[in-house]
Amino acid sequence: MGRLFLIDLAGGDLYSCTYCRTPLALVGDLIHKSYVGGRLTTLLFEKVVNVFFGNKEEWISNAVISYHEIYCVKCGELLGLKYESISSDMYKFKQGKFDIRWANILEDYGEDDEDDGEDDEEDDVNEEEDEEDDANEEEDEEDDADEEENVDEEDD
Known part of the structure; x- marks a missing residue:
């Protein structure tokens, strides 16, 4: 053939x-x-x-x-x-x-859809780290905003 x-x-x-x-x-x-x-x-x-x-x-x-x-x-x-x-x-x-x-x-x-068991676990860990980083950034922004308010009140 x-x-x-x-x-x-x-x-x-x-x-x-x-x-x-x-x-x-x-x-x-x-x-x-x-x-x-x-x-x-x-x-x-x-x-x-x-x-x-x-x-x-x-x-x-x-x-x-x-x-x-x-x-x-x-x-x-x-x-x-x-x-x-x-x-x-x-x-x-x-x-x-x-x-x-x-x-x-x-x-x-x-x-990417093939299930080799390795990438999926690694992706899950990376997603969790990204979520933690986002949460920490939001907390830092809130802390910075609170500090600015405190500084403004002390100046008055």
Whole structure:
């Protein structure tokens, strides 16, 4: 099959394959979320990476829709569709876009969210120190204000 090359989507929050966590799209490339019965079913993207296309197929309903199924390039899992052409004006906004099933995609919000157990504890300690410093600064400001009042009263 050859060597597998993955496109890295570093530098932002992204969506990845549920099955193998291969990066698929940046959050900024999300166009539309589809809901059925109040439940999120698919996400429509302007651009995705690390996918390959199945054969072109047609579906006839209220419109003639030509599409390709899209698969994860790493694990081969079916992710959704890429719409090639749509005859109905009502759905033209989907033409050329990628429709990925919600169940097949994960939201990855950067490397900082990974739980390694070390940074979180260190961050908590730093936050506590910052809160103590803020409290001490407020007390110092109050003490300075009280001293100024006392000096003013002595001058009178």
